[in-house]
Amino acid sequence: MAKRDRTLPRIAGSVIANRLRAAPTPGPTAATIAVYSVKGGVGKTTIAANLAWCAAELSGHRTLLWDLDAAGGSGFLYGLEPHASRQATDMFSREEAPDKLIRRTDFEGLDILPADESIRTIDATLTAIGKRKRLARLAESLGQQYQRIVLDCPPVMNELSAQVVRAADLIIVPLPPSPLSARALELVVREVADHSKRHPPILPVLSMLDMRRALHKAAREENPAWPMIPYASVVEQCAVQQRPVGAIAPQSPSAQRFISLWKAIEHKLAERRS
Ligand SMILES: Nc1ncnc2c1ncn2[C@@H]1O[C@H](COP(=O)(O)OP(=O)(O)O)[C@@H](O)[C@H]1O
Numbered sequence: 001m002a003k004r005d006r007t008l009p010r011i012a013g014s015v016i017a018n019r020l021r022a023a024p025t026p027g028p029t030a031a032t033i034a035v036y037s038v039k040g041g042v043g044k045t046t047i048a049a050n051l052a053w054c055a056a057e058l059s060g061h062r063t064l065l066w067d068l069d070a071a072g073g074s075g076f077l078y079g080l081e082p083h084a085s086r087q088a089t090d091m092f093s094r095e096e097a098p099d100k101l102i103r104r105t106d107f108e109g110l111d112i113l114p115a116d117e118s119i120r121t122i123d124a125t126l127t128a129i130g131k132r133k134r135l136a137r138l139a140e141s142l143g144q145q146y147q148r149i150v151l152d153c154p155p156v157m158n159e160l161s162a163q164v165v166r167a168a169d170l171i172i173v174p175l176p177p178s179p180l181s182a183r184a185l186e187l188v189v190r191e192v193a194d195h196s197k198r199h200p201p202i203l204p205v206l207s208m209l210d211m212r213r214a215l216h217k218a219a220r221e222e223n224p225a226w227p228m229i230p231y232a233s234v235v236e237q238c239a240v241q242q243r244p245v246g247a248i249a250p251q252s253p254s255a256q257r258f259i260s261l262w263k264a265i266e267h268k269l270a271e272r273r274s
């Protein structure tokens with residue numbers, strides 16, 4: 001029998017959420033969802049921004065989209081002008097809920113904690129502070145106001161990502177089908193295991209999936225249970241129109257895929273609590 005061309009690894013163990021069922025009604029408990037990979041350009045910001053919209057608009061949760069990447073993509077996708085100030089890392093030094101930095105979006109219940117230039121030094125700030133759970137504590141305190149916090153993470157492996165792992169209830173890892181993405185997933189799985197005793201589950205998501213391409217098709221066949229987001233111009237349009245897919249084209253297959261992904265996340269969170 002010919003050896004199958006494996007495009008993505010099968011990761012053994014319970015950290016991978018591989019069985020998805022219909023989502024139960026979400027509970028009121030706060031949860032932090034990190035969208036993270038060690039790789040850039042894989043769709044993290046796009047997924048984080050769209051999931052935050054689903055959390056607010058579909059589940060009716062008070063939701064905070066927290067941009068931890070100096071590139072400021074999440075704010076941009078909601079049409080926010082970048083802050084001239086350099087205050088985004090102050091909250092880490094003071095451990096104060098950053099109320100004055102939080103901005104409203106056009107969508108009911110959805111707020112953004114934008115990044116600014118100061119985020120570039122966040123790793124050094126966190127290392128200097130020496131509190132391993134500073135980000136987790138801030139998320140906990142924001143959890144008094146928000147039922148869902150979605151972290152848009154930069155592609156790094158450092159003190160910040162270690163703190164993200166400790167703060168998260170669930171880690172979404174977007175993977176465009178490629179051997180490099182597969183390696184990125186292996187690194188994330190290892191990092192999660194290294195930095196957290198209570199492993200938050202990892203949910204890999206096939207992102208930018210183009211079923212016309214053989215490699216992508218093979219990746220889909222290898223991992224049929226993983227949620228997927230298609231490569232689609234309507235998803236690209238988020239950056240042009242500065243609105244999420246659900247607002248641009250609610251009936252599109254891409255919007256439906258984000259909804260399915262969101263339901264899978266809510267299900268995973270409910271499963272963790274029970
Ligand atoms: N599913 C998709 N289909 C088409 N384009 C996409 C899709 N997801 C992301 N993109 C585009 O790919 C680029 C990188 O996406 P982004 O979300 O910024 O990645 P990351 O945050 O991982 O760097 C952006 O130009 C974005 O518009």
Ligand SMILES: [Mg+2]
Binds near residue numbers: 045046153
């Ligand atoms: Mg990004």
